[in-house]
Amino acid sequence: xxxxxxxxxxxxxxxxxxxxxxxxxxxxxxxxxxxxxxxxxxxxxxxxxxxxxxxxxxxxxxxxxxxxxxxxxxxxxxxxxxxxxxxxxxxxxxxxxxxxxxxxxxxxxxxxxxxxxxxxxxxxxxxxxxxxxxxxxxxxxxxxxxxxxxxxxxxxxxxxxxxxxxxxxxxxxxxxxxxxxxxxxxxxxxxxxxxxxxxxxxxxxxxxxxxxxxxxxxxxxxxxxxxxxxxxxxxxxxxxxxxxxxxxxxxxxxxxxxxxxxxxxxxxxxxxxxxxxxxxxxxxxxxxxxxxxxxxxxxxxxxxxxxxxxxxxxxxx
Numbered sequence: 001x002x003x004x005x006x007x008x009x010x011x012x013x014x015x016x017x018x019x020x021x022x023x024x025x026x027x028x029x030x031x032x033x034x035x036x037x038x039x040x041x042x043x044x045x046x047x048x049x050x051x052x053x054x055x056x057x058x059x060x061x062x063x064x065x066x067x068x069x070x071x072x073x074x075x076x077x078x079x080x081x082x083x084x085x086x087x088x089x090x091x092x093x094x095x096x097x098x099x100x101x102x103x104x105x106x107x108x109x110x111x112x113x114x115x116x117x118x119x120x121x122x123x124x125x126x127x128x129x130x131x132x133x134x135x136x137x138x139x140x141x142x143x144x145x146x147x148x149x150x151x152x153x154x155x156x157x158x159x160x161x162x163x164x165x166x167x168x169x170x171x172x173x174x175x176x177x178x179x180x181x182x183x184x185x186x187x188x189x190x191x192x193x194x195x196x197x198x199x200x201x202x203x204x205x206x207x208x209x210x211x212x213x214x215x216x217x218x219x220x221x222x223x224x225x226x227x228x229x230x231x232x233x234x235x236x237x238x239x240x241x242x243x244x245x246x247x248x249x250x251x252x253x254x255x256x257x258x259x260x261x262x263x264x265x266x267x268x269x270x271x272x273x274x275x276x277x278x279x280x281x282x283x284x285x286x287x288x289x290x291x292x293x294x295x296x297x298x299x300x301x302x303x304x305x306x307x308x309x310x311x312x313x314x315x316x317x
Contacts, residue, residue: 183214
């Protein structure tokens, strides 16, 4: 009988439940944990990311400068294109002029512009050499070599803004393949106080001579960063405290109702035909639509970015 009593005592001793001398611990466990903490103190909340980013800025952390590589050499071919590129300040390293060329006003202007700017080598070359360089294109005796563009790293754009004590305003392009649209976006970013443009490394427009011309010279002071993976770059911005908004015709928020434009923001613009890609759209914190009373189905990237950047500048001003 004694053995049975000991076994029963061991079984009951292992059961969960209140015991004598608990001091009311279970009762206190039922009490509330106090008021809900403010958004800035809630883990993962957008406002906490912003607060952490500003705190890092206050500590004077160094600005990363990890360039995202260079583009490739580009040739501008033909008398009119060469003159226009030189007029618009497109960076150039060498102007090739055909030997024994029949000079006209455009040739003379190209030579003068190159000489006045300085830093552009003038090279005389026989026609067969220019034919080889241009793969048989109609160069008309003038070929301008544009050096590779030095892209920034996406993190450089937000870091530079924080270092200046400003909330980053960045535009990212998703699937935009026309260099003229890229140039127009660069121009709008410069006009409305933005801090740069991000483009994917693949299947996207780069900083070609056409993009430089459309930017009307603003590309010289507005950095363009290149991301190996746009989705990961956007996620990195989110971790740094930036809100990522994507422009979409079926967005759940209208532009005038968007409350985050006066803070650190990345505006993602998709292609005119396909819009945002699936992964990029899912990564955005908010999808925003631009009201169009006129009934247009979509805007090109340059116009759409300009509308949102104007609204952001108005609120920040």
